[in-house]
Amino acid sequence: MTKILVIHGPNLDLLGKRQPEIYGSFTLDEINKRMKKIAQEEKIEIEFLQSNHEGEIVDAIGEAKNKFSVLLINPAAYTHTSVAIRDAISASGLPCVEVHLSNIYAREEFRHTSLIAPVARGQICGFGIDSYLLGLRAAINLAKARGA
Numbered sequence: 001m002t003k004i005l006v007i008h009g010p011n012l013d014l015l016g017k018r019q020p021e022i023y024g025s026f027t028l029d030e031i032n033k034r035m036k037k038i039a040q041e042e043k044i045e046i047e048f049l050q051s052n053h054e055g056e057i058v059d060a061i062g063e064a065k066n067k068f069s070v071l072l073i074n075p076a077a078y079t080h081t082s083v084a085i086r087d088a089i090s091a092s093g094l095p096c097v098e099v100h101l102s103n104i105y106a107r108e109e110f111r112h113t114s115l116i117a118p119v120a121r122g123q124i125c126g127f128g129i130d131s132y133l134l135g136l137r138a139a140i141n142l143a144k145a146r147g148a
């Protein structure tokens with residue numbers, strides 16, 4: 001059975017409550033519900049994790065290896081800093097789709113570098129909630145291509 005793990009990094013639990021001009025007005029719960037609906041239509045399983053802790057995300061990726069077919073991750077601020085999350089993705093051997101709500105290349109210079117992008121199959125950014133929905137489509141296709 002195809003199973004996708006969606007990981008939301010730090011502070012994404014604040015979505016819809018602050019800075020809607022940058023991140024949109026959807027809450028994380030609404031984004032997850034939209035993805036769940038697509039997963040049901042596609043008859044695949046999906047699980048969600050939001051964590052503000054780098055080590056917790058690293059552990060979840062490590063444990064995903066034998067349970068999930070594909071990872072979909074918005075590493076949030078860890079995108080730009082976390083060698084640990086990058087190494088965990090690489091070590092898992094799982095295909096990974098990186099998503100961002102905002103266009104990280106149109107923002108401050110420190111956001112222009114993603115340490116995750118080189119170990120992801122691809123990155124989608126700048127489309128708000130659609131980044132997640134498009135990313136999920138890509139993740140489902142990757143899972144199908146693996147026969148998982």
Ligand code: CA2
Nearest residue numbers: 011014015018019076077100101102111
């Ligand atoms: O655009 C994205 O999805 C980001 O991954 C979001 C991160 C940011 O550090 C990345 O550079 C780009 C920030 C997530 C924090 O989200 C908040 C939502 C509402 C209010 C405050 C923060």
